[in-house]
Amino acid sequence: xxxxxxxxxxxxxxxxxLAAEQGAGPNTLDxxxxxxxxxxxxxxxxxxxxxxxxxxxxxxxxxxxDTRGFKSTSVARxxxxxxxxxxxxxxxxxxxxxxxxxxxxxxxxxxLPKVLSIADVDRMLRRAKELSEAEDASxxxxxxxxxxxxxxxxxxxxxxxxxxxxxxxxxAAKRDARMIVVRGKGNKERLVPLNxxxxxxxxxxxxxxEAAKADTKNSVAASKWLFPSFGESGHLTRQHFAxxxxxxxxxxxxxxxxxxxxxxxxAFASHLLHNGADLxxxxxxxxxxxxxxxxxxxxxxxxxxxxxxxxxxxxxxx
Numbered sequence: 001x002x003x004x005x006x007x008x009x010x011x012x013x014x015x016x017x018l019a020a021e022q023g024a025g026p027n028t029l030d031x032x033x034x035x036x037x038x039x040x041x042x043x044x045x046x047x048x049x050x051x052x053x054x055x056x057x058x059x060x061x062x063x064x065x066d067t068r069g070f071k072s073t074s075v076a077r078x079x080x081x082x083x084x085x086x087x088x089x090x091x092x093x094x095x096x097x098x099x100x101x102x103x104x105x106x107x108x109x110x111x112l113p114k115v116l117s118i119a120d121v122d123r124m125l126r127r128a129k130e131l132s133e134a135e136d137a138s139x140x141x142x143x144x145x146x147x148x149x150x151x152x153x154x155x156x157x158x159x160x161x162x163x164x165x166x167x168x169x170x171x172a173a174k175r176d177a178r179m180i181v182v183r184g185k186g187n188k189e190r191l192v193p194l195n196x197x198x199x200x201x202x203x204x205x206x207x208x209x210e211a212a213k214a215d216t217k218n219s220v221a222a223s224k225w226l227f228p229s230f231g232e233s234g235h236l237t238r239q240h241f242a243x244x245x246x247x248x249x250x251x252x253x254x255x256x257x258x259x260x261x262x263x264x265x266x267a268f269a270s271h272l273l274h275n276g277a278d279l280x281x282x283x284x285x286x287x288x289x290x291x292x293x294x295x296x297x298x299x300x301x302x303x304x305x306x307x308x309x310x311x312x313x314x315x316x317x318x
Contacts, residue, residue: 004052008040010089011085013088014084014085015029017088024186027163028185042061050094058082059103062103076105082100083100121267123252124252124254125197128145143208146201146208147227148245150204151165151166151227151241152201154201154202155261158182159265159272159285160192160265161184162238162261162265166227166235167183167225169226170224172226182287184287185287241261245259245264269285270297279297282297
């Protein structure tokens with residue numbers, strides 16, 4: 001009987017398939033690697049491997065996750081990773097069955113996304129602009145403030161994923177550009193419009209990076225990225241932007257725990273729908289492949305419809 005590949009080898013082959021055939025990005029691949037490595041370590045402890053684990057062993061792993069205090073959303077994500085892995089092993093004829101096929105995930109209600117009010121977003125935008133215009137700030141501090149203000153304006157104007165935002169190329173900020181090309185999940189491109197405020201913030205930030213050329217130690221203006229990291233090669237990280245955003249939230253009088261790049265993406269979608277945008281258009285702007293993902297925002301539409309009936313119906317109570 002031929003020796004089966006190790007779990008580590010199978011994880012590597014599975015990730016290669018995701019990258020090559022489904023265009024999975026680095027963040028997606030890292031998440032699958034972490035989840036499947038944890039699963040493999042559990043199997044090793046109980047004397048099994050991917051190639052021989054039966055359905056009951058998989059159930060034992062899900063129960064172990066629950067014992068370790070994992071939330072239902074995290075357990076569901078691990079189960080999804082297992083299902084994808086075993087479909088891959090079945091297709092590659094490493095297994096002749098799929099032990100994950102009949103597993104059921106934890107029951108969970110889909111929580112509504114956290115959303116900032118329009119007033120809250122306005123407060124953050126105003127504070128970010130004030131910091132970017134501070135006359136007593138050093139050149140480097142002002143450049144950082146301009147970068148944060150530009151990031152915030154572009155994020156709220158477009159609803160980009162944070163990974164898409166920080167990885168925008170410098171060429172995306174063409175003068176007078178009213179649309180930017182975004183490369184999203186699965187390496188798919190989409191056009192996203194910019195509003196006047198985001199274009200002005202981008203122009204001010206680019207002008208500051210051009211001025212930084214006078215400083216030979218500053219490589220920001222020479223970078224191919226629109227939002228390069230200072231003092232290092234590559235673009236700004238998601239984590240760095242998230243930290244800056246939370247500091248700005250506090251400076252704006254908001255609670256840091258309520259603010260993140262993803263919350264602002266939710267705000268973009270919810271505020272559009274509240275003002276009458278079509279769900280399909282919002283789906284396109286967000287880069288959702290499936291309309292069901294966008295439908296998490298339908299609570300906004302429902303509230304708007306209730307308000308319209310209450311305020312406009314001829315038989316409504318006055």
